[in-house]
Amino acid sequence: MTTAVIPAPESGTEDLSVWPASTARHVHGGLTVGGVELAEVAERFGTPVYVLDEGEVRERCRTYRDAFPEAEVLYAAKAFLSRAMVRWVQEEGLGLDVCSAGELELAVAAGFPPERIVLHGNAKSPYDLESAMRLGVGRIVIDSPSEIARIAAAIGPDGRQKVMVRVVPGISAGGHDKIRTGTDGQKFGLSVTDGSAQHAVARILAQPRLELTGLHCHIGSQITEVKPYLTALRRMVGLMARIRDAHGRVLPELDMGGGHGIAYRPGDAALDVTALARRLRSELAVSCSAAGMPVPRLAVEPGRAVVGPAGVALYRILAVKHTGDTLFVAVDGGMSDNPRPALYGARYAPRLIGRAPAAAPRTATVVGRHCEAGDVLAAGVELPGDVRPGDVIAVPVSGAYQLSMASGYNMVGRPPVVAVHEGGARLLVRRETLEDLRRRDIGA
Ligand SMILES: *Cc1c(COP(=O)(O)O)cnc(C)c1O
Numbered sequence: 001m002t003t004a005v006i007p008a009p010e011s012g013t014e015d016l017s018v019w020p021a022s023t024a025r026h027v028h029g030g031l032t033v034g035g036v037e038l039a040e041v042a043e044r045f046g047t048p049v050y051v052l053d054e055g056e057v058r059e060r061c062r063t064y065r066d067a068f069p070e071a072e073v074l075y076a077a078k079a080f081l082s083r084a085m086v087r088w089v090q091e092e093g094l095g096l097d098v099c100s101a102g103e104l105e106l107a108v109a110a111g112f113p114p115e116r117i118v119l120h121g122n123a124k125s126p127y128d129l130e131s132a133m134r135l136g137v138g139r140i141v142i143d144s145p146s147e148i149a150r151i152a153a154a155i156g157p158d159g160r161q162k163v164m165v166r167v168v169p170g171i172s173a174g175g176h177d178k179i180r181t182g183t184d185g186q187k188f189g190l191s192v193t194d195g196s197a198q199h200a201v202a203r204i205l206a207q208p209r210l211e212l213t214g215l216h217c218h219i220g221s222q223i224t225e226v227k228p229y230l231t232a233l234r235r236m237v238g239l240m241a242r243i244r245d246a247h248g249r250v251l252p253e254l255d256m257g258g259g260h261g262i263a264y265r266p267g268d269a270a271l272d273v274t275a276l277a278r279r280l281r282s283e284l285a286v287s288c289s290a291a292g293m294p295v296p297r298l299a300v301e302p303g304r305a306v307v308g309p310a311g312v313a314l315y316r317i318l319a320v321k322h323t324g325d326t327l328f329v330a331v332d333g334g335m336s337d338n339p340r341p342a343l344y345g346a347r348y349a350p351r352l353i354g355r356a357p358a359a360a361p362r363t364a365t366v367v368g369r370h371c372e373a374g375d376v377l378a379a380g381v382e383l384p385g386d387v388r389p390g391d392v393i394a395v396p397v398s399g400a401y402q403l404s405m406a407s408g409y410n411m412v413g414r415p416p417v418v419a420v421h422e423g424g425a426r427l428l429v430r431r432e433t434l435e436d437l438r439r440r441d442i443g444a
Contacts, residue, residue: 015266018349019396020056020310029356031394033312034420039354041425042392045418047316048333050403052080052428054088054421056310057399061092067277068300074118076258076303077103079400084419084428085307086110095138097258097301101131108135118255118301120166120216122188129154133161141166141216141255143189145196148203148210155209163204164216164255165190167197169235171219173228173259182219182232189217192239198246205247212249214296215240218257221304224269226276229256230283237284241291255299256280262308264397265349273305304400311399313338313415314353315377317391318369327364329387334368335375336409338395338402348378350395357384366393370410403429411437 016023024032031038034053041051064073074095077085086107089096095116098104108114119132120141132140133154139162140151155161168189171182181188190197197215204212219232236254244250260271280298288295315331322328340346350366361382368375377395387393406414413432418425 017266018263018268018309020053020312021059022053022055029352029354031351031353034425035423036420036425038312038314038394039392041418041420042314042316042354044425045416045427046431047314047392048331048337048415049314049431050337050398050415050417051312051314051425052085052307052399052417052419053310053312054084054419057085057088057307058092060306060310061089061094063273064300064302064306065093067274068298070281071277071298071300072255074116074255074299074301075306076301077107078404079303080307080311080402080404081106082417082428083110086112089306094306095299097303101125101128104128104131104135104137114138118164118299120218133159138162139164139213142200142204145190145200145203148200148207152207152209160209160211162211162213164214164253165197165200165204165212166216166218167192167236167239169217169219169232169239171228171232171235173220173223173225180220182217182228192235197239198242201243202247205249212251214251214253214255216255216257218301219259221259222261223259224261224271226272226279229276230279232256233280233283234287237287237291237293240296241293244293250293252296253299254284254296255301258301258303258305260300260302260305262305262397264308265347271305273302306400308400309397311397311402313395313398313402315393315395317387317389317393320388327362327383329364329366329383329393330369331366331377331393332369333412333415334370334377335372335407336368336370336412337406337415338368338377338398339405339407340401341376341378342372342374343405348381348395348397350378350381350383350393352384352387352391353394354392357386359385361385369412408437413437 020033022034026032074097075089076097097118099121114136115138117137118139119137122143141164143166166189168191184191190200204210263270315333319330335342362385364383366378416431417429419428
């Protein structure tokens with residue numbers, strides 16, 4: 001092993017393209033995000049810890065608002081939600097897309113206007129629907145035939161509920177089988193191919209308490225090309241035209257869902273949001289004009305693309321082990337705070353922070369602390385050859401589908417969330433303590 005001291009890369013030679021725009025190199029190999037040194041966050045709040053750059057979240061909301069000025073932009077809360085996140089999204093002029101009473105109640109309790117919230121989900125519980133009615137959610141996306149009568153029955157005698165229909169347009173797109181939702185043979189939505197979408201529309205139109213405002217689709221996640229959206233849009237407009245022909249009803253809304261892909265590592269492809277907006281708009285105009293229909297109001301539901309790149313996960317190294325040819329670097333978190341590598345084979349580019357490396361980079365596998373051989377956070381990544389217990393590593397692009405999917409596995413407790421903004425750091429969500437875990441366990 002070499003012990004030569006490697007000079008830190010010159011400023012500008014390191015590729016920080018997947019990091020928040022506010023990221024800057026600091027002395028001794030450090031990095032600052034939102035004006036706060038990451039090593040200091042790790043010191044002050046402990047590890048593992050999730051850092052969220054408020055400015056980056058807001059800037060990404062603004063990018064969507066600017067790209068889609070005439071459309072409704074709904075942030076998909078399942079990517080990550082907290083009261084602060086609700087406030088930022090609201091202040092930046094976005095709506096909200098939720099999939100449970102939990103997300104809905106949190107948002108409304110944090111002051112989000114319920115009429116600007118859409119509730120979707122393939123299996124809504126009685127409590128989800130009760131909560132939606134009680135809070136006055138804007139629209140409910142119907143995902144199965146049995147929901148139609150259930151929702152209609154839950155509405156009071158004088159009430160009316162706006163609904164949409166989740167349609168499967170028959171598009172295969174997305175980064176992994178488990179996140180492709182645009183084709184038949186997966187659990188979401190009602191198929192156009194077998195006519196179940198059309199059948200649901202007819203049944204909804206026959207329910208006086210339901211107001212069908214439009215169609216909804218969500219073809220997958222981590223999609224980096226514009227094309228599948230355009231194909232889906234044409235099919236959705238085609239279905240809207242057939243609904244007009246069959247029922248004499250012109251639906252005013254078309255929700256194209258989310259799934260906009262982001263880069264997790266330098267060089268990864270990402271969806272160009274501005275190009276998506278421009279081409280959706282022109283395709284919508286062309287398709288509607290060909291069908292002799294007025295242009296419906298477009299909605300999009302980005303989740304990952306709003307919050308993913310704004311988050312950085314910090315872990316402390318607990319153990320370093322050479323096994324065969326592999327250098328295993330074990331950290332104090334893992335699959336309980338980030339299940340994405342185990343679920344989808346997601347890849348990340350972690351980096352040492354807090355000190356300058358003193359050895360050449362070598363290939364390492366960053367693993368978690370959990371009792372599963374599949375608890376691998378990042379395989380085959382470059383880390384300084386002298387990484388050792390006590391070092392802190394940072395994983396960029398950790399803002400989406402990590403903490404929101406966190407589990408209680410091994411009872412390590414879920415990490416806190418710290419917002420960084422304009423040189424200040426503040427706790428948004430505190431660490432889950434052993435006391436929290438014990439309190440739920442009330443049996444004898
Ligand atoms: C998950 C989901 C989204 C957001 O997906 P991203 O990949 O985070 O953009 C939007 N709409 C629906 C219906 C979803 O299920």
